[in-house]
Amino acid sequence: MTAASFAVRTGGSRQLAGTATLLRFALRRDRVMIPVWVAVDALMVLSMPNTLKSLYGTQAQRDDLLHQMTTNSSLRALVGPVFDDSLGALTAWRVGVYAGALAAVMSLLVVVRHTRDEEESGRQELVSSGMVGRRAPLTAGLLAAAVANGVLALLVAAGMASHGGAGAVAFGLGIAGVGMVFATMTAIVAQLTESARLARGLTAAVLGAAFVLRAAGDSATDGGTSQAFGTGGGSSLLTWLSPIGWLENLRPYAGERWWVLLLFAAAALLQGMIAYELAGRRDLGMSFLPTRPGPASGRLGTADALAWRLQRGGVLGWSVGFFLAGVVYGGLTDGAADLVGDNENAREIFERMGGKSGITDSFLASMVGMLGLVAALYIVASVLRLHGEETSGRAEPLLANAVGRMRWAAGHLTVAFGGSALIMLLAGLGFAAGYGKQVGPVMGACLVQVAAVWVIGGVAVLLYGVAPRLAPAAWGVAGAVLLIGWVGPALDVPQAVLDISPFGHLPKLPGGSMQWAPVLVLLGVAVVLTAAGLVGVRRRDMTT
Amino acid sequence: MTKAISVSGLHKSFGRTHALDGLDLEVETGEVHGFLGPNGAGKSTTIRVLLGLLHPDSGAAQVLGHDPWRDAVEVHRRIAYVPGDVTLWRNLSGGEVIDLYGRLRGGLDAGRRAELIERFELDPTKKGRTYSKGNRQKVALVAAFASDVDLLILDEPTSGLDPLMEEVFQRCVEEERERGRTVLLSSHILSEVEELCDRVSIIRKGQTVESGSLAELRHLTRTSVSAELVGAPNGLAHLPGVHDLDVQGKRVRLQVDTDKLDAVLRQLSESGVRSLTSTPPTLEELFLRHYQEEAPKDAEVASR
Numbered sequence: 001m002t003a004a005s006f007a008v009r010t011g012g013s014r015q016l017a018g019t020a021t022l023l024r025f026a027l028r029r030d031r032v033m034i035p036v037w038v039a040v041d042a043l044m045v046l047s048m049p050n051t052l053k054s055l056y057g058t059q060a061q062r063d064d065l066l067h068q069m070t071t072n073s074s075l076r077a078l079v080g081p082v083f084d085d086s087l088g089a090l091t092a093w094r095v096g097v098y099a100g101a102l103a104a105v106m107s108l109l110v111v112v113r114h115t116r117d118e119e120e121s122g123r124q125e126l127v128s129s130g131m132v133g134r135r136a137p138l139t140a141g142l143l144a145a146a147v148a149n150g151v152l153a154l155l156v157a158a159g160m161a162s163h164g165g166a167g168a169v170a171f172g173l174g175i176a177g178v179g180m181v182f183a184t185m186t187a188i189v190a191q192l193t194e195s196a197r198l199a200r201g202l203t204a205a206v207l208g209a210a211f212v213l214r215a216a217g218d219s220a221t222d223g224g225t226s227q228a229f230g231t232g233g234g235s236s237l238l239t240w241l242s243p244i245g246w247l248e249n250l251r252p253y254a255g256e257r258w259w260v261l262l263l264f265a266a267a268a269l270l271q272g273m274i275a276y277e278l279a280g281r282r283d284l285g286m287s288f289l290p291t292r293p294g295p296a297s298g299r300l301g302t303a304d305a306l307a308w309r310l311q312r313g314g315v316l317g318w319s320v321g322f323f324l325a326g327v328v329y330g331g332l333t334d335g336a337a338d339l340v341g342d343n344e345n346a347r348e349i350f351e352r353m354g355g356k357s358g359i360t361d362s363f364l365a366s367m368v369g370m371l372g373l374v375a376a377l378y379i380v381a382s383v384l385r386l387h388g389e390e391t392s393g394r395a396e397p398l399l400a401n402a403v404g405r406m407r408w409a410a411g412h413l414t415v416a417f418g419g420s421a422l423i424m425l426l427a428g429l430g431f432a433a434g435y436g437k438q439v440g441p442v443m444g445a446c447l448v449q450v451a452a453v454w455v456i457g458g459v460a461v462l463l464y465g466v467a468p469r470l471a472p473a474a475w476g477v478a479g480a481v482l483l484i485g486w487v488g489p490a491l492d493v494p495q496a497v498l499d500i501s502p503f504g505h506l507p508k509l510p511g512g513s514m515q516w517a518p519v520l521v522l523l524g525v526a527v528v529l530t531a532a533g534l535v536g537v538r539r540r541d542m543t544t
Numbered sequence: 545m546t547k548a549i550s551v552s553g554l555h556k557s558f559g560r561t562h563a564l565d566g567l568d569l570e571v572e573t574g575e576v577h578g579f580l581g582p583n584g585a586g587k588s589t590t591i592r593v594l595l596g597l598l599h600p601d602s603g604a605a606q607v608l609g610h611d612p613w614r615d616a617v618e619v620h621r622r623i624a625y626v627p628g629d630v631t632l633w634r635n636l637s638g639g640e641v642i643d644l645y646g647r648l649r650g651g652l653d654a655g656r657r658a659e660l661i662e663r664f665e666l667d668p669t670k671k672g673r674t675y676s677k678g679n680r681q682k683v684a685l686v687a688a689f690a691s692d693v694d695l696l697i698l699d700e701p702t703s704g705l706d707p708l709m710e711e712v713f714q715r716c717v718e719e720e721r722e723r724g725r726t727v728l729l730s731s732h733i734l735s736e737v738e739e740l741c742d743r744v745s746i747i748r749k750g751q752t753v754e755s756g757s758l759a760e761l762r763h764l765t766r767t768s769v770s771a772e773l774v775g776a777p778n779g780l781a782h783l784p785g786v787h788d789l790d791v792q793g794k795r796v797r798l799q800v801d802t803d804k805l806d807a808v809l810r811q812l813s814e815s816g817v818r819s820l821t822s823t824p825p826t827l828e829e830l831f832l833r834h835y836q837e838e839a840p841k842d843a844e845v846a847s848r
Contacts, residue, residue, distance in 0.1 A: 120634070120673065194673060195634060293669040294637025301647035310633060393631040397684065400595045400625035400697070401648035404617040542597040 015280065018132035022140035026114045027147065034148045036476075037106040040483065041175070042155040045099050047487060048091040049163060055349070056090060065090075074335025077219035077328075083254030088163035092171050092252040100247045101211060103152060103179030107145045108186045108203045114141035116190040116199045119285045128284060138187055138279045142272065145183035149176035167253030170261075174247040177264030181243040182207060184268045187275035194287040201317065208321070213242035215328075243267065303403045307411030310389075311382060315419045318378050322371060322423040326430015326446075329367040333435045336363050361511025364431070364442055371427045372449030372503060373485045375420050376456040380478045382416035383460035387471040390543060399542065409537050413461065413530070420453045438510055445509035451522040452502035456481060458529025465536030468543055546609055548573045548695050548726040549594060554603035556589055556750075563589040564600070565750035571728055571743075576721050578737040578744035579730040582835045586750040587730045588628075591699050594728075595625060608695060621650050624688035628700035628730075630680040632672030638683040639668030645687040657690040663712050678704035689716050696720060696727045702736065714739055734827040746834045753834055758827070765825040765833060766799045769808065774816030783807050794818075 027034070056062045062085040069075065069082045082093045115138055118124040124137060157172035186203045193199045217238030239245030243264070250260040282288065300306055350362040386409055389395040399408060428446035432439040460474035484493075484501045498504040502522050507515040549571035556564040564586045571577040581587050592598040594607050596616035605612055610619045624645075632641055642661075646652025661668055664682045675683065681704050688696055702713050710733075717740050720727055731737050737744060738758065745755040754761055766787065773794045780796065781789055785804030790797040800808045802825070812820070 291671050291674055294635075294640060294671050296637070296639040296668040298637065298640025298643040300636075300640055300644040303648065306644060309636070393627070393629065394633065396592070396595075396597060397625055397627050397630065397645075398648070399597060399616075400620060400623060401645060402617050402621035402650070403648050407617075539599075541599055542592070 015133040015135040016139055017136060018130065019136040019139045019143070022114075022127075022132065022136055023143045023147075026110075026140050026144040030110065030113070030144060030148075034106070034110065034144070036479075037102070037109075038148055038152045038155065040479070041099055041102045041106065041152055042159065044102070044487065045091065045095050045156050045171075045175070046159040048095050049087045049160075052087055052090045052094060056085075059085075062090075072335050073219040074332040077215040078332060078336060080214070080218050080248050083248075083251055086163065086167075086253055088160060088167045088171075088253035091160065091163070092167070092248075092254075096171070096174070096247050096252070097211075097214065097244055099156075099175045100178035100244050101207065103149060103175050104182035104207050104210075104244075105204070106148060107179040107183035108200060108207070110145045110148060111141045111183050111186040112190055112196050112199050112203075114144060115187065116193065117196040120194065120196050122285075125284060135276055135279050138190075138275060142183055142187060146180065149179035149183070152176055152179065164253055166256055170250055170256040170258070171252035173261055174250045174252060174264070177250075177261060177268070178243050178247055180268045181264055181271070184271035184275060188271055188278065191275060191278035191282060192288045194285070194289070194291050210242040210244045213238050214245040214248070217242070217245055218248075302411075303398070303408045304411040304414065306398075307385075307408075307415055311385060311412070311415040311419070314378075314382065315415065315422065318419070318423045319426050322375070322427040323430040323433075325371060326427040326432075327434035328430075329371075330431040330434025330436070330442075333360060333363055333367075358511060362508075364435070364438070364510055365445060365508050365512070368427070368431070368442065368445045368449060368509070369485065369503060369506075371446070372424065372453060372506075373482045375423055375449065375453045376478045376481055376503075378423060379416050379420045379453050379457035380460050380474045382419055383413065383457055383464065384471060384474060385416075386412050386537075387464050387468060390468065396542060405537055405542075406534065409534060413457075416457055417454055417530075420457065421447070421450045424450050424453070441510035444514070448506055448509055448514075448519055449503070451519045451526065452506055454526035455502040455522050455529065458526040458533065461530045461533030462536070463533070465533030465540070468540070546573060547571060547606070548575075548608060549577075549728060550604075550606040551590070551594070552604050554590065554593060554605060555601045556586075556593065556598060557601055563750055564593070564603075566603070567747060567750055568752045568755075569745055570755070571726060573726050574721070574724050575742040576717060576727040576729060576740050578741035579728055579747070580732075580737065580744055580831065581747040585747045587747065588699055589750075590747070591625075591697055591728075591730065594697060595620070595623070622694040623697060624649055624691045624693045624695075625697045626681075626684045626688045626699065626701040628703050629677075630684045632675065632680055632683065634671060634673035636672055637669050638666060638672070638675060638679070641672070641683055642668065642687040642690070645684075646691050650692040652687075652690050653692060657686065660686040660690050660716070663716075664709060676704070678706065678709065681705060682709070685713065685716070689720065694725055696725060698727065699730045700732065701729070702731070702733060710736070734831060738827050746831070748834060761830055762825055763802050765802060765830050767802050767805055767825060768797075768799055768823040769805075769812075769820070770795070770797045771812055771820045772796075772818040773812065774818055777812065777815050779811055780808070783811060 056065055066082055066085055080093060080097050083089055118127070118137065128134075128137070153172035153176035155172070156175055157168045160168035160171055182203065185206060186199065189202050189206075190196075190199045193202065217236035217240075220236045220238065239249060246260055246263055249257065251257050278288065300309060347359055347362070350359065350366050386395075389398075389412075395408070399405060424446045425443075428443035431442045431446070435442070456474075456478055459477050460471070463474050464471040481501045481503060484498060485503050487493075488498050488501075488504075502525070505518040505522060507513065507518065547570055549569060551567060551569040554564045554567040555562070567586060567590060569579075569590065579587055579590075589598065593600050593605055594612055596612040596619065599613050607619050608622055612619050632638070636644075642657065643652065646657070664686055666679060666682045666686060670679075672680075681701065685701060688698070702710050705713060714736065717727055717729070727740075729737065729741060741758070743755070743757050744761065746753050746761075773796060776794060777791055777796050780786055780791070780798065783800075783804070784807070785801035786808060787799040787801075788797070796812070798808070805822075
């Protein structure tokens with residue numbers, strides 16, 4: 001290859017032209033999304049010290065916790081090992097894994113949004129026809145993610161500083177480090193796939209794998225907990241294979257191992273370089289994984305079939321995820337219950353989440369409840385497919401056929417509402433496979449969640465039907481419910497706040513007694529909301 | 545014979561924008577009707593009302609004898625619609641979309657489907673994302689022409705098609721007419737409209753400003769006349785309907801309102817005509833006259 005053609009192939013000169021403008025533009029477009037993500041993640045971290053103070057106030061309680069963590073592999077798999085007994089160290093232990101994972105999800109969304117999404121929609125073509133270098137869009141996307149992660153690191157470091165400056169800086173940088181490793185990984189995946197949806201899905205799968213590797217590693221060894229207290233042992237190799245594991249190996253508030261930050265930097269740099277290399281060598285809109293041709297004629301014949309065809313990939317992914325989550329949580333149940341059972345305050349939290357009827361039942365009920373909250377995200381995503389179809393202009397020609405709006409909406413809503421019941425059912429089967437006992441009651445507990453999930457689905461339908469421009473606010477509703485459900489019990493927030501969430505009204509199963517009244521009321525609310533939304537869909541103009 | 549489309553006094557506002565301001569539209573069964581107007585005149589809004597996707601603020605619309613809002617599904621069974629900008633599902637092949645649309649209408653003629661794919665040179669196995677604009681347009685066109693329907697509503701359907709495909713499209717529309725189907729064709733390609741349409745409606749600012757056959761519309765506009773005379777012309781300037789008169793010795797150039805042509809010719813022949821060229825108004829002139837704002841028109845009136 002001659003020098004000239006090489007220059008053409010890699011994009012010629014001024015490959016970063018326009019990056020500053022694009023970055024400003026990206027931050028402007030994300031002026032709501034990034035602050036919300038950063039705030040939620042930072043809030044989750046910064047609310048934790050107070051909670052832990054109330055949970056493990058005395059030295060005896062902390063000693064007890066440390067002792068348990070060295071002996072209980074199930075709980076270590078869930079939240080990671082404890083390295084020290086200061087409030088800072090306990091905070092890093094309790095939320096580090098999740099704060100890192102949230103930063104990773106945020107980075108994934110930001111990077112795909114400004115790279116592959118733009119190309120797939122065709123918007124990039126027009127933007128790139130201006131004075132925009134070949135690698136500028138990718139650079140701007142990565143910089144936007146860097147800004148978001150940087151602010152997050154600052155907030156965490158500043159907020160945690162009162163518990164120790166060095167630990168706070170290490171913790172903040174570690175969380176941002178996980179974010180940036182996944183930002184650059186997303187940058188690579190976005191070069192490989194032609195579809196933004198697939199790019200998001202693949203990176204999320206990698207994130208899931210990183211989570212599992214860390215969990216497996218922590219469950220296998222005590223991660224050095226006992227070493228810190230003079231009994232030997234070290235981190236499992238598996239935790240070193242997972243960027244989320246690096247965060248705990250960084251040991252914020254427990255003798256920071258600063259060199260681990262170099263690992264984050266090196267990984268982000270290496271992945272970034274690979275992404276840059278790929279981005280410079282491919283054509284706009286094209287990908288390294290080719291798109292296969294489809295059939296010349298199709299069997300799709302109804303709006304229902306189309307809705308299923310469009311959503312079946314999502315349903316399949318969520319089903320697998322929920323089944324596996326059921327298996328994992330089910331498998332952890334016995335061990336986790338042992339540990340929590342010994343701590344009065346921790347038991348109280350689980351009881352607030354899962355009801356007062358023995359710690360095993362409380363633990364099961366809490367985990368089932370968590371999955372229910374996550375299922376709310378599924379139903380919002382699924383219901384909002386209607387919104388996506390409408391705003392993309394695909395609904396218009398479809399509805400110009402002999403397809404009533406109700407028929408069209410019903411197809412997608414069947415997938416949304418039926419799918420959420422299906423994934424909860426599969427979670428129940430997962431528990432049955434992983435735990436093996438109380439199959440009936442746990443299955444029942446999973447299915448009861450569906451009533452609350454459907455209320456969230458109903459809210460999404462209502463927003464879409466009555467105020468289509470506000471339809472994305474359904475994400476905010478699901479997020480708020482998730483926050484109340486996850487953080488609420490630990491913070492001991494007032495019942496009035498917990499009551500906002502439909503999940504707060506569900507009977508605590510298994511263990512508690514089945515109460516039909518609240519479940520039926522929730523189902524009624526879901527029906528009313530959905531019906532009102534559908535009336536809106538029927539009466540309003542289609543937006544185009 | 546009932547009208548395929550009958551619209552009167554249609555109003556539709558989006559916030560402070562009055563997209564439709566008392567629009568009327570009549571389309572006879574079996575005709576190809578051109579639907580013309582500058583950008584933002586309300587063509588697409590009208591079509592969306594005809595498809596029952598928008599509810600008009602006031603006014604009446606009937607499509608194939610039904611209310612398009614109330615009886616949307618019933619009407620749509622007999623309609624095929626092609627938007628100006630076709631968006632496809634990225635993971636469905638073109639063939640799958642054609643078949644889906646066919647089944648969601650009155651059905652699909654398999655033989656015609658194959659023939660159209662051949663004529664439009666469309667690869668039906670490609671996925672939605674990989675089609676170019678013109679090819680996405682072809683997917684919708686094949687689906688429309690192969691469907692068993694009574695009315696085709698085409699909203700700038702040929703944007704992105706090459707001239708050869710444009711030709712194929714025109715043949716297809718003619719075949720539809722021969723089969724007795726009604727076509728509402730919104731287009732900016734005037735040669736296309738001139739070639740295909742029996743009647744046209746021109747709209748501007750949400751109102752119908754002209755409607756009729758091309759011959760009728762031509763009648764309302766001006767003919768260019770240029771002549772070489774035996775003697776110097778006289779009296780032309782005083783004739784009604786004469787514009788842009790340019791006399792250079794014995795050569796005359798002028799524009800005359802077509803319905804006043806007779807008087808001009810008589811006046812010219814009085815001076816003795818050596819040669820005469822008369823050009824009927826082009827469709828472009830027709831449109832330009834209607835598309836332009838009120839202001840120049842008023843100025844013309846004042847100058848008379």
